[in-house]
Amino acid sequence: MARFRPHSLKVGNRVTDAAQLTLRETLFPLFLVTILYFLWGFAYGLLDTLNKHFQNTLGITRTRSSGLQAAYFGAYPLASLGYANWVLRHFGYRATFILGLTLYGIGAFMMWPAALKQSFGGFCGATFIIGSGLGSLETAANPYMAVTGPPKYSELRINIAQAIQAIGTVVGPVLGSYVFFDETGDSVNALKTVQWVYLAIGCFVFCLAVVFFFSVIPEVTDADMSQQADLTHGTKGDDEKPFWKQYRLFHAAWAQFAYTGSQVAIAGYFINYVTEIRPNTSSALGAKFLAIAQGCFAAGRFSGSGIMKFIRPRWVFLCYLSCVIIFCAASITQRGNTGLALLTMTLFFESVCFPTIVALGIRGLGRHTKRGSGVIVGGVVGGACIPPILASVADRRNSTAFAMIVPVMFFISAETYAFAVNFVPSYRDRADKIGEGAVLKSDIEKGADLSEEGSVDDKAVVYEQENA
Numbered sequence: 001m002a003r004f005r006p007h008s009l010k011v012g013n014r015v016t017d018a019a020q021l022t023l024r025e026t027l028f029p030l031f032l033v034t035i036l037y038f039l040w041g042f043a044y045g046l047l048d049t050l051n052k053h054f055q056n057t058l059g060i061t062r063t064r065s066s067g068l069q070a071a072y073f074g075a076y077p078l079a080s081l082g083y084a085n086w087v088l089r090h091f092g093y094r095a096t097f098i099l100g101l102t103l104y105g106i107g108a109f110m111m112w113p114a115a116l117k118q119s120f121g122g123f124c125g126a127t128f129i130i131g132s133g134l135g136s137l138e139t140a141a142n143p144y145m146a147v148t149g150p151p152k153y154s155e156l157r158i159n160i161a162q163a164i165q166a167i168g169t170v171v172g173p174v175l176g177s178y179v180f181f182d183e184t185g186d187s188v189n190a191l192k193t194v195q196w197v198y199l200a201i202g203c204f205v206f207c208l209a210v211v212f213f214f215s216v217i218p219e220v221t222d223a224d225m226s227q228q229a230d231l232t233h234g235t236k237g238d239d240e241k242p243f244w245k246q247y248r249l250f251h252a253a254w255a256q257f258a259y260t261g262s263q264v265a266i267a268g269y270f271i272n273y274v275t276e277i278r279p280n281t282s283s284a285l286g287a288k289f290l291a292i293a294q295g296c297f298a299a300g301r302f303s304g305s306g307i308m309k310f311i312r313p314r315w316v317f318l319c320y321l322s323c324v325i326i327f328c329a330a331s332i333t334q335r336g337n338t339g340l341a342l343l344t345m346t347l348f349f350e351s352v353c354f355p356t357i358v359a360l361g362i363r364g365l366g367r368h369t370k371r372g373s374g375v376i377v378g379g380v381v382g383g384a385c386i387p388p389i390l391a392s393v394a395d396r397r398n399s400t401a402f403a404m405i406v407p408v409m410f411f412i413s414a415e416t417y418a419f420a421v422n423f424v425p426s427y428r429d430r431a432d433k434i435g436e437g438a439v440l441k442s443d444i445e446k447g448a449d450l451s452e453e454g455s456v457d458d459k460a461v462v463y464e465q466e467n468a
Contacts, residue, residue, distance in 0.1 A: 037161045041168025044169055046175065064120075071131060071384075080380070101137070101205050103132045246365065249365065252358075256358070258386075258414040261407075264386065273343060332402060358373070
């Protein structure tokens with residue numbers, strides 16, 4: 001069967017067996033979805049670079065510049081808990097991907113008039129629409145990556161995809177430092193380069209939306225997730241409880257709120273921190289240091305993914321988040337290259353936290369998986385709430401280094417989930433159940449399907465033909 005053809009966006013709620021695809025069968029759909037991870041990593045990395053330069057170019061304070069993060073991440077809960085989650089539950093993953101890409105493209109095109117008018121409010125408005133699109137993509141992409149294929153590899157799949165996202169966060173600062181502000185500096189001329197880059201992004205994103213419209217990718221329905229939850233957690237698991245009684249899910253959502261907000265605050269004011277604590281450091285050089293730190297972040301994602309093949313993901317999560325707290329706290333009082341190194345190591349250990357919270361938080365939710373994913377992704381709104389707090393403290397004390405105490409406090413609150421999932425039996429048992437029956441079935445199918453061609457297409461299009 002062809003991988004590209006016109007077909008219906010409506011999926012319905014029936015067992016498609018897409019959640020039981022083998023590793024080989026998931027390569028094509030997961031490759032397409034992984035491209036989306038790079039896109040929002042790139043957008044996020046670019047945002048961190050623009051934050052500092054807008055302070056200089058447009059003459060605004062650190063507190064006001066946090067409006068970019070507030071606009072970007074403030075849009076996430078509107079998408080993940082609202083329209084994107086509704087589209088996901090009523091139409092499916094592919095329709096949600098297309099919605100997110102369309103919104104992303106519209107926001108990218110709106111950067112053009114904002115740059116022409118040199119309007120910070122215009123940039124915030126365009127960023128809000130971009131955030132809406134990326135929030136829609138993340139609402140669908142994270143659970144899709146976690147549940148498509150053998151359950152025992154869910155954390156590994158999502159961490160590898162998030163590692164590709166981390167590469168995008170490296171490309172963003174590099175582009176900002178070498179293309180936007182290398183020759184033009186913090187001048188209005190740099191904004192002209194910004195508008196051309198976002199024009200190219202918009203064109204690419206709309207083309208990718210067309211690719212997803214014609215792509216034949218497997219859908220994972222609520223019925224599939226209920227069946228998988230029965231296999232992994234038994235017929236009387238959390239899947240049978242009402243959604244609002246999934247208290248472990250809401251604990252994970254709080255951890256995501258506290259962690260993501262702190263991560264965004266650190267990255268958004270990384271350049272401010274470096275230029276203040278390290279003598280003779282310009283904003284352009286600070287952007288290069290940010291790119292190095294984001295490179296360490298990406299390396300942490302890949303190394304963490306490798307470690308998870310041998311050590312339970314919940315232990316890796318606890319270890320990495322504990323190191324984040326230690327290094328970030330130490331960076332408050334240190335100066336020069338020592339402070340820079342400590343904050344860079346903070347980004348390295350931040351790496352696996354976000355995707356692991358998602359994977360552990362939705363484990364065993366069954367028919368509640370899509371809604372649960374929306375709640376956890378909605379926790380990303382922390383990126384709109386915590387950076388303004390850090391910026392306000394930095395402005396009051398005239399010290400970004402001192403303001404790092406804010407993310408440290410929120411990291412500690414996120415650590416409560418890491419401890420719970422490792423030491424509280426009701427948390428730990430659900431995290432560790434991967435369903436031997438489901439895994440063995442997938443592994444057996446893997447061996448049986450090595451000589452077959454097109455099996456993934458056959459499974460993916462049966463329901464499409466019936467709903468076309």
